[in-house]
Amino acid sequence: MPAAHTPRGALARRRPPARAAVAQPLGAERQGTPHCPRPTTAAPRPGHHNAPSCSPVRSNGAVIAPPDDCLARNEWICGAYLRTRRQILLDAVVQHLQLTFLAVLVGLVIALPLAVLARRWGWAAGPVLAVTTILYTIPSLAMFSLLLPLYGLSATLVVAGLVLYSLTLLVRNILAGLRAVPEETRQAARGLGYGPVRLLLAVELPLALPAAMAGLRIATVSAVSLLTVGAIVGFGGLGNLIYAGMNTYFKAQVLTASVLCVLIAVAADLLLLGVQRLITPWTRAART
Amino acid sequence: MSTLTAAWDWLADAAHWSGDDGIRHRLLQHLLLTAGCLALSCLIALPVALVLGHLGKGGALAVNISNVGRAVPTFAVLVLLLLTPVGRWGDGPTVVALVLFAVPPLLTNAYVGMREVDRGVVQAARGMGMTGRQLLFRVELPLSLPLLLNGVRIAAVQLVATATIAALAGGGGLGRIITAGFNLASTPQVVAGALLVAVFALLVEGVFEIAERVAPAWARGGR
Structure with a gap:
């Protein structure tokens, strides 16, 4: 088995000094994480400086690691992992939430005027949609x-990348929502003396809200999941833990971070669904 | 701009095109992974979607599986697979992850396509005495083809992206040029690799776009 892992390991495990230095806050913690993957089965893998050697003494001086510790056995589900790495997990979750929120917020701030402009000037819609499609196609x-x-x-790099993706989803959905506003509604508002600005703010945008919120939900869930790839530059939130866990073969860490990531995505989706219900009460009233 | 010229120089260097880590080999790997996994995913997803759509069952599953697929990070699945026994056979994790992420859009689009076939048409076909099988292959399948093919297109683009991320978990493909660039702290190589991946993804999208334009009317939705 080790032979099968060597080519993969040789490439993925060598970290450039530049990157390690930049990713310091989390990297430092990672290096101080003691754990003992595969104590007996596999020989220590070469180039493994990310994983500290297994010692029975933790950083706080307490002697631990009984032989049947789930960390020592490198199990997928491990309560001891959750207990001992609470701070690392918390930091990663906070980074994950911050970067996702920032990316979606900036995406929304840029997407809204773009969609409105594309709606106002029909000729702009084609290029705007084409550019966003191209952006979305890039892995x-x-x-x-x-x-x-x-x-x-x-x-900033990770946030900028996520902004470009959320932009695509948001512009498409907001534009679709604006286009779906019935012409009669628009004419009725004009007949009531609404100017173009008031028409947009008081009639068109509220009616486009359900479609826009659907786009926002998709964009947020995608951003939560895509952020993990940011681990390549050291700013991937929970992705950092997954990346480090992969390099050290740390099963509990990879599974915990992955599950947390999915939980964040689901929670964000439900939260936005709740917000959508709150701010668009008429959609429910119409149905019931 | 100097980075772009450096990336261009990196691409122009013939030495970077040959060998096992060379661009040519990685390009071939990426193409084979994408095409092979697309065929595999179609074989898995389309029969299921067609049967479910024909019977009108399992709609909630077929539609929601796409949302689930979006919430689960590709990278996490790749690493999880790498640490399971699947990780022992070479490209195993990559192939499994690629198929896992290509199946949802295929399933959802094919299912929705089947269900959106005009019920009147289906009833007319029934009234003419068509059996279930004839109905499926002669009426529902042709009419749902546009949406089904759109699903194939989405899945193909998704596959290219996933195959790139697979490089983070040690899989083969063009992404390896990027990860190798990061490991060497060589920005020109990273940018050159990214350009290759981006062009590859846009080409795949472009091929589908062109295919859609030149396809006969019935495959485009008859519009």
């Missing part, structure tokens, strides 16, 4: 890499 890893010369190894 996330390539997107982050293309932004590397602009932003370097920074959180």
Whole structure:
């Protein structure tokens, strides 16, 4: 088995000094994480400086690691992992939430005027949609890499990449929502003396809300999931833990971070669904 | 701009095109992975979707599976698979992950396509005495083809993206040029790899776009 892993390991495990230095806050913690993957079965893998050697003494001086510890046995589900790494997990979740929120927020701020402009001037809709489609086609890893010369190894790079993706989804959905506003409604508002600005703010945008919110939900869920790829530059939130866990063969860490990631996505989706119900009460009233 | 010229120089260097880590080999790997997994996913997803759509059952599953697929990070699945016994056979994790992420759009689009076939048409076919099988292959399948093919297109683009991320977990493909660039701290190589991946993805999208334009009317939705 080790032979099968070597080529993969040789490439994925060598971290450039530059990257390690930039990813310091989390990287430092990672290096201080003691755990003992596969104590007996596999020989220690070469180039493994990310994983500290297994010692029975933890950093706080307490002697631990009985032989039947689930960390020592490298089990998938491990309560001891949750207990001992609570701070690392919390930091990763906070980073995940911050970067996702920032990306979706910036995406929304840019997408809204773009969609409105594309609606106002019909000729702009084609190019705007074409550009967003092209952006969406580019795989996330390539997107982050293309932004590397602009932003370097920074959180801004990851946020910028996610903004471009959420932009695509948001512009398409907001535009679809604006286009779905019935012409009669628009004419009725004009007949009531609504100017173009008031028409947009008081009639068109509220009616486009359900479609826009659907786009926002998709964009948020996608951003939560895509952020993990940001681990390539050290700013991937829970993706960092998955990446580090992969390099050290740490099953509990990979599974816990993955599950947390899905939970964040589901929670964000439900939260936005709740917000949508709150701000568009008429959609429910119409149905019941 | 100097980075772009450096990336261009990297691409123009003949030495980077040959060998096992060379662009040509990685390109071939990426193409084979994408095409092979697309065929495999179609074989798995389309029969299921057609039967479910024909019977009108399992709609909630077929539609929601796409949302689930979006919430689960590709990277996490790749690493999880890598740590399971599947990780022992070479490209196993990559292939399984690629198929897992290509199946949802195929399933959802084919199912929705089947269900959106005009009920009147279906009843007319029934009234003419068509059996279930004839109805499926002569009426429902042709009429749902546009949406079904759209699902294939989405799945193909998704496959290209997933195959790229697979490089993070040690899989083969063009993404390896990017990860190798990161490991060497070589920005030109990272950008060159990213350009290759982006062009590859856009070409795949373009092929489907062109195919859609030149396809006969019945495959485009008859519009």
